[in-house]
Amino acid sequence: xxKQQLMEQQIEKAMHSFLKEDGHANILxxxxxxxxxxxxxNKVFNVxxxxxxxxxxxxxxxxxxxxxxxxxSLFDTKxxxxxxxxxxxxxxxxxxxxxxxxxxxxxxxxxxxxCISAPNSRVTDMDLAMINEFKKTGKPITVIFTKAxxxxxxxxxxxxxxLDAIDIPHFYVSTIMDAxxxxxxxxxxxxxxxxxxxxxxxxxxxxxHFNIDLIKKK
Ligand SMILES: Nc1nc2c(ncn2[C@@H]2O[C@H](COP(=O)(O)OP(=O)(O)OP(=O)(O)O)[C@@H](O)[C@H]2O)c(=O)[nH]1
Ligand SMILES: [Mg+2]
Numbered sequence: 001x002x003k004q005q006l007m008e009q010q011i012e013k014a015m016h017s018f019l020k021e022d023g024h025a026n027i028l029x030x031x032x033x034x035x036x037x038x039x040x041x042n043k044v045f046n047v048x049x050x051x052x053x054x055x056x057x058x059x060x061x062x063x064x065x066x067x068x069x070x071x072x073s074l075f076d077t078k079x080x081x082x083x084x085x086x087x088x089x090x091x092x093x094x095x096x097x098x099x100x101x102x103x104x105x106x107x108x109x110x111x112x113x114x115c116i117s118a119p120n121s122r123v124t125d126m127d128l129a130m131i132n133e134f135k136k137t138g139k140p141i142t143v144i145f146t147k148a149x150x151x152x153x154x155x156x157x158x159x160x161x162x163l164d165a166i167d168i169p170h171f172y173v174s175t176i177m178d179a180x181x182x183x184x185x186x187x188x189x190x191x192x193x194x195x196x197x198x199x200x201x202x203x204x205x206x207x208x209h210f211n212i213d214l215i216k217k218k
Contacts, residue, residue, distance in 0.1 A: 031115030033079030036146035118151035
């Protein structure tokens with residue numbers, strides 16, 4: 001076995017024990033204010049967190065939610081508002097998650113759910129720039145069109161084309177109970193579960209590279 005194979009085997013082992021020992025894949029839920037991020041988190045976990053109030057504050061704006069039996073943690077962020085001081089705060093926080101490879105694996109973000117309100121009928125330049133920045137980090141990212149119940153199929157298709165052109169997976173969902181279904185919610189969950197191993201593995205790989213860089217510097 002050569003050095004490379006040995007390293008890969010070690011990473012594989014570390015990843016499996018991380019996932020087995022209750023290590024969660026951490027998912028950052030991002031998007032404009034009012035996009036429906038918190039509603040989505042509640043829906044996915046089937047818990048009304050505003051009532052039960054169990055989440056761990058990560059920063060002043062971000063809360064981490066976990067439920068028993070689910071191998072994911074959802075980091076519910078406070079949405080950005082365009083053209084405000086808050087915007088700076090938002091960009092700083094996002095930068096922090098993009099450059100978190102020196103953090104412990106359990107505190108890193110492994111995947112991004114980027115929410116866009118479907119009834120807004122547009123993917124903004126700011127969305128595209130942000131998606132691109134996240135993509136560069138190598139972490140899996142998907143766009144979630146929220147509130148699809150209040151959108152039209154035409155609008156949805158137009159937005160989907162924009163994402164297809166840049167090769168970003170996307171799902172449209174709704175969280176309201178009386179909707180016929182939640183549209184592509186199940187497909188979103190399936191996609192997310194498929195990404196768990198590769199995304200956590202990637203975090204271990206990056207940590208390994210980071211350690212090697214440190215050793216080289218010494
Ligand atoms: N029609 C419809 N409304 C929704 C849906 N999801 C959320 N909403 C409504 O949208 C509003 C905002 O939802 P939130 O989940 O609080 O939005 P958020 O993205 O967490 O907002 P911030 O925390 O301010 O960033 C609420 O009034 C929700 O009831 C949906 O699927 N369909
Ligand atoms: Mg919220």
